[in-house]
Amino acid sequence: MDTVGVLGGMGPLATIDFMRKVLEATPAARDQDHVPMIVCSLPQIPDRTAAFRGDGDSPLDAIVACGRRLQSAGADLIVMPCNTAHLWFDDVQQQLQLPMLHLVDAALREALDLAGSDARMGLLATDATIASGLYINRRLPDAPPPNWLLPTAGEMLELVMPGIEAVKAGRLPDGQALLAAAARALAQRGADVLVLGCTEIPLVLDTAACGLPVVDATAALARQVVARCRDANRA
Amino acid sequence: MDTVGVLGGMGPLATIDFMRKVLEATPAARDQDHVPMIVCSLPQIPDRTAAFRGDGDSPLDAIVACGRRLQSAGADLIVMPCNTAHLWFDDVQQQLQLPMLHLVDAALREALDLAGSDARMGLLATDATIASGLYINRRLPDAPPPNWLLPTAGEMLELVMPGIEAVKAGRLPDGQALLAAAARALAQRGADVLVLGCTEIPLVLDTAACGLPVVDATAALARQVVARCRDANRA
Numbered sequence: 348m349d350t351v352g353v354l355g356g357m358g359p360l361a362t363i364d365f366m367r368k369v370l371e372a373t374p375a376a377r378d379q380d381h382v383p384m385i386v387c388s389l390p391q392i393p394d395r396t397a398a399f400r401g402d403g404d405s406p407l408d409a410i411v412a413c414g415r416r417l418q419s420a421g422a423d424l425i426v427m428p429c430n431t432a433h434l435w436f437d438d439v440q441q442q443l444q445l446p447m448l449h450l451v452d453a454a455l456r457e458a459l460d461l462a463g464s465d466a467r468m469g470l471l472a473t474d475a476t477i478a479s480g481l482y483i484n485r486r487l488p489d490a491p492p493p494n495w496l497l498p499t500a501g502e503m504l505e506l507v508m509p510g511i512e513a514v515k516a517g518r519l520p521d522g523q524a525l526l527a528a529a530a531r532a533l534a535q536r537g538a539d540v541l542v543l544g545c546t547e548i549p550l551v552l553d554t555a556a557c558g559l560p561v562v563d564a565t566a567a568l569a570r571q572v573v574a575r576c577r578d579a580n581r582a
Numbered sequence: 583m584d585t586v587g588v589l590g591g592m593g594p595l596a597t598i599d600f601m602r603k604v605l606e607a608t609p610a611a612r613d614q615d616h617v618p619m620i621v622c623s624l625p626q627i628p629d630r631t632a633a634f635r636g637d638g639d640s641p642l643d644a645i646v647a648c649g650r651r652l653q654s655a656g657a658d659l660i661v662m663p664c665n666t667a668h669l670w671f672d673d674v675q676q677q678l679q680l681p682m683l684h685l686v687d688a689a690l691r692e693a694l695d696l697a698g699s700d701a702r703m704g705l706l707a708t709d710a711t712i713a714s715g716l717y718i719n720r721r722l723p724d725a726p727p728p729n730w731l732l733p734t735a736g737e738m739l740e741l742v743m744p745g746i747e748a749v750k751a752g753r754l755p756d757g758q759a760l761l762a763a764a765a766r767a768l769a770q771r772g773a774d775v776l777v778l779g780c781t782e783i784p785l786v787l788d789t790a791a792c793g794l795p796v797v798d799a800t801a802a803l804a805r806q807v808v809a810r811c812r813d814a815n816r817a
Contacts, residue, residue: 348626358613363601366623370594378593381625387655388601390616391583420622420651516611 348383349576352422352445354413356388357395357406357429358515361546361565365428368569373577382576385420387413395431399475407435414443424448426572428565430476430544451485453571454542454564459490461560462540469496469538469559471529471552472545473511474503482544496538502529514547523551530557583618584811587657587680589648591623592630592641592664596781596800600663603804617811620655622648630666634710642670649678659683661807663800665711665779686720688806689777689799694725696795697775704731704773704794706764706787707780708746709738717779731773737764749782758786765792 351369355362366384375381392410397403410432414425425447427433433450440447458468470482477483483495498507510525526548530541534557541561543549549563586604590597601619610616627645632638645667649660660682662668668685675682693703705717712718718730733742745760761783765776769792776796778784784798 350624356613356616356618359601359605359616359619363598363605366594366598366601370598378591378625378627378629381591381594381623383591383626384594384621384623385651385655386619386621386623388616388619388621389585390613391618392613394613416620416655420620420655515613 349423350383350385350421351572351576352417352425353384353386354410354425354427355386356390357392357432359388359390361428362386362388364546364550365565365569368566369572372570372573382573385417385422387416389413396473396475399434399479407438410435410439411442414439418445426568428546428568430546430564431473433481434479448568448571450564450568451482452487453567454544454562455485455487457567458540458542458562461562464491466539467496467537468493469533469541471507471541471543471548474508476544496533496536498529502532511545511547514550519551523556526552527556530559534559584658585618585620585656586807586811587652587660588619588621589645589660589662590621591625592627592667594623594625596663597621597623599781600800600804603801604807607805607808617808620652620657622651624648631708631710634669634714642673645670645674646677649674653678653680661803663803665707668716669714683803683806685799685803686717687722688802689779689797690720690722690728692802693775693777693797696797699726701774702729702731702772704768704776706742706776706778706783709743711779731768731771733764737767746780746782749785754786758791761787762792765794769794
């Protein structure tokens with residue numbers, strides 16, 4: 348079976364969440380049925396959002412160094428369970444020369460399958476993820492461009508960013524209250540489905556908590572990893 | 583900061599549980615405060631309990647190979663969040679030539695700190711862990727031998743092993759009822775503290791559920807990892 352290399356630690360809780368979602372996506376009756384994973388959880392990688400804003404060092408070299416560790420340890424395939432890190436996806440892939448799966452593609456594919464290509468897709472993500480166009484500019488080769496609904500700038504500053512910070516700091520009830528309020532605002536403006544484009548958000552938000560079908564980008568990537576590794580196993 | 587290498591996948595859920603306990607044991611306000619970890623979760627390592635019983639291949643070569651991957655990826659220190667794998671601890675350490683922390687030592691240290699060296703320590707663990715002497719033969723260099731209390735053979739067959747199986751199968755209330763009954767029997771025979779020497783047991787048993795102070799060996803190892811890496815950081 349192919350060994351998945353996980354470029355992790357961005358943040359460390361999101362890495363664990365991704366690993367758990369890979370287990371949940373695997374039909375397994377015993378330990379030995381599970382996907383082999385090598386995980387490099389290096390929380391010292393420079394902050395992605397700060398770098399995007401021009402307030403900090405680029406994380407590219409640290410991400411590539413982490414990828415080389417995974418390569419040394421025998422990874423066949425690389426994933427990054429961090430949305431913002433995907434701003435450097437093309438550079439990382441070019442330097443590592445290993446197959447990589449793209450988190451946003453996995454999320455868009457599931458959103459289209461769930462809600463159809465006419466659906467209005469609400470997006471909850473960090474300021475950097477939204478402002479960089481990581482989601483809104485991404486196209487699947489065989490699908491029309493999605494119809495996006497974004498949080499307002501006020502909602503970003505008062506609900507979404509403080510909500511994500513609260514989750515990162517372990518204050519989960521606070522994070523849930525703030526992010527659910529942002530989700531309700533998107534639902535009121537007509538969102539049919541919510542794409543959760545930040546690894547921290549699904550830790551506190553699901554369909555029950557926000558009253559809309561949700562696509563968890565982390566879980567979508569996990570399901571794609573399992574499908575890919577099991578295909579490689581059968582091949 | 584030192585990078586911890588985690589020899590994982592034995593089983594994969596226990597690996598994730600250990601990683602989460604490392605996060606919980608870390609005083610951190612942001613990603614960059616967390617301990618860097620490289621995790622090799624290779625569920626294809628042969629079954630440790632079967633090997634102990636003489637019913638399967640030795641896991642030693644696979645564990646060492648997993649350790650070498652961690653070494654290639656830059657781990658400074660190795661831990662194995664699996665009790666039964668510690669039957670091969672000395673061989674693994676000898677072949678890897680890297681510092682390793684011992685799960686049982688971490689648990690014994692916490693039990694001594696919690697209950698004192700005169701305390702009677704009840705042990706809940708798998709048949710293989712208990713019968714192999716993994717806990718009862720282990721000595722801390724600076725402490726007298728613990729005063730152990732074990733479940734009876736009848737309690738092992740009727741309560742402890744079915745309780746662990748129930749947890750592994752996701753039947754948590756059944757598992758809790760069985761394991762709490764085994765804990766009460768140890769308490770009635772005079773146990774002052776309970777050492778939980780199996781990664782599944784702390785998922786359903788805590789001080790509230792069994793009326794005794796408990797030591798979770800996985801959490802004890804996690805706390806020792808954090809203390810060690812943060813010391814290395816300050817040094």
